[in-house]
Amino acid sequence: MSDIFDELQWRGLVAQTTDGAALREALADGPITMYVGFDPSADSLHIGNLVQLIVARKLQRAGHRVLCLVGGSTGLIGDPKPDSERVLRSKDEVAGAVDRIRQQVASLLDFEGDNPATMVNNLDWTAPISALDFLRDYGKHFRVNAMIKKEAVARRLNSDQGISYTEFSYQILQGLDFLHLYRAEGCTLQLGGSDQWGNLLAGVDLIRSAESTAVHAMTTPLITDANGRKYGKSEGNALWLNPDRMSPYAFYQFWINLDDADVIDKMRVFTDLDRAAIDDYARQVADEPFRRAAQRALAAEITTLVHGAAATTAVQAASEALFGKGDVSALDARTLRDATAELSGGEVAVGTSVVDALIAVGIADSRNAARRLIGEGGVSVNNVKVADEGAELDADAFLHGQIALLKRGRKHLAAARLVR
Template identity: 40%
Template sequence: MTNFVEELRWRGMLQDIMPGTEEKLNEGMTSGYIGFDPTADSLHVGHLTQIMTLIHFQRAGHKPYALVGGATGMVGDPSGKSDERNLQTEAMVEHNLAGMKKQLSKFLTFEEKGNGAVMVNNNDWFKDMNLFTFIRDVGKHITVNYMMAKDSVKRRLDGDSGLSFTEFCYQLIQGFDFYYLWKYHNCLVQMGGSDQWGNIVTGTELIRRKDAGTAYAITTHLIKKADGTKFGKTESGAVWLNPERTSPYKFYQFWLNASDDDTKKWIRIFTLKTKEEIESLEKEHDAAPHLRILQKALAEDITIRTHSEEALETAIKTSEFLFGNGSLEFFATLSDAQVLEIFEGVPQFELSRQELQQGLDASTLLAEKSSVFASKGEAKKLIQGGGVSLNKEKIKEATAIFNTEHLLNGKYIIVQKGKKNYFLLIAV
């Protein structure tokens, strides 16, 4: 059995730990849990820190519980939020739960024996509980003074939007989750992001006051990017674990494009590589930063575990096609949906198949029939300078003729202006 807390510590993940927690974990197999709110039918990279925490917990010989908040997902947690969240219907929550279960199964080993992971839904113990039972059996043990002292509550009370009674009660609800899992599943530890410390401690306090029991708490750092922007967000929105929401190619690119400073932190947090392996990779990277050795190692590791080796291979080939010397044979293997995924955000122009069939010279194709260039003169100038490629081949003359034979997959023409500016022409 490895030391779970020490593992979090050297990886730079550990934020807060309740006294006695490390000693308790070192005594032998211990059950612990992390809660996930089903606010969407997919987890995103912002959840990966907690997923990795459960992975390390299980690898250290402990028994991980993943609590999906079927009940709390219909309420909303004020921690770390400036506004009240929209409430969800029971049907929405059930749909989201199914997607999350499927994803968590990729990271954790779920089995009944030994330290196999267990998934629980707090709606199972809240669905038959009425208000009077809750305020009698839970509310009487925690004072309003105690609840008001929490930072998450103070911030919202001092803000413009205030705090509803619904969200004010959230820490009691999460506290009862901990109590229930402690009492009926022997979960002695609750883990979570550092913004959850107040809610987690409310749970340990409820266990102490209600049953004179002892429970423990651990939180991990909230991940931030070195440039101050929010981790897990891109210009097009959140980076999801569901390939239908974020393609494996874009998922791979998110990690590949990380800064050196971020990658040196993230490779410790989001991979299972050992300290020696990481330090060796760092030396290689520092000797030749332009090769982006660390970024590639991080992107490959997390893409395989989130998706598959096949998805990684497609992501790499797509990257090579767009930014290197990838072959047109690879493009021919892509479906229309995959092509549009790859070129999402890239300027796209429709061409008349009939006009293309008759043949169009390069400057007309790129300036009049599309808006790759503002004018024929601008197109000619850059073509003569060798700065324009069509279907990965440089255009040598502005008078070169292109027709439907140049359509890839019978539908597309890929134009490249300079090294990184892509345009997709679609014959209709």
């Protein structure tokens, strides 16, 4: 337990703390109880949430107790956005999203064993509180002059739209969560993303005021690319953990295509690989970048963490089949659909000649060009070379009755989709 805080810092998982030295000491003297919370603002967690779950996972493995909070009540209100009022979701929508988030978290933390994590829902303790009790017992500890200094609140107050009291009260609700878990569970550490720092401090200050004691808050850094661009819902490029939002294949390919300048830092964050292994991958990036060994290792590790080993095996087989010499006919229908979703292509019918199909999917711009490519031995259908310029696509060419893969050379791949 003594070195867990140092490991988190080395991995780049610590952005802010209320008191780093005191937190290091508390973790070393532990075990402590900590919590991390997720509001159901969408029906899936994303890569930023995964960072917090990875920290919670490491703390749990180091012997600390983890509470995972789903925001059944805070999700009904919504953390203030800096630019506009949130559209309130219905109670049924929020409840459904809560259930889906519970399912995602269940695969990332250990809820059994000798030190099980505990799932909690803040609706359980906030729903029974009356408006008068809320104002008397909790609101009295908050000072408006401090609340309006929170960045998102300040920006909204200075806008034409302003901010509703509903969203303004969000920080009280989140502070109430920490106070409740402190009293009920002995929780002394709240973890969140660095954009939640103000809300975390609200809980720390509330406990100090109500209980005359000090507790800890820690944030993880926002996940950005090598150029500092954030991945997230607000940027329109969120990396979702729900396979219905982002397929395991697309998820895997994102990490495979990671920039060399970015891969080692992400390897520290998202894997359990030790320093020696990561240092070796750093050497390979420097000496043999064309092998992309670090990207392949990272993609396998994080895809397995999020989607499981079977999904990783399937997407690796799909990558090999599409861009190597694997058997594309062995791919299941879901993996085939996911793997070809971003490919260029066109609709063709059974009986279409390969020449016309090459034109339809954009590989060739004329029949003469298509025939020349076939004559040169540069065309394959489903990884089988085409030698006959008069060849046609029969029904069996469309894998799972959906797609025939046309390839020119090794890299130029397109999807001939069966017309309906």
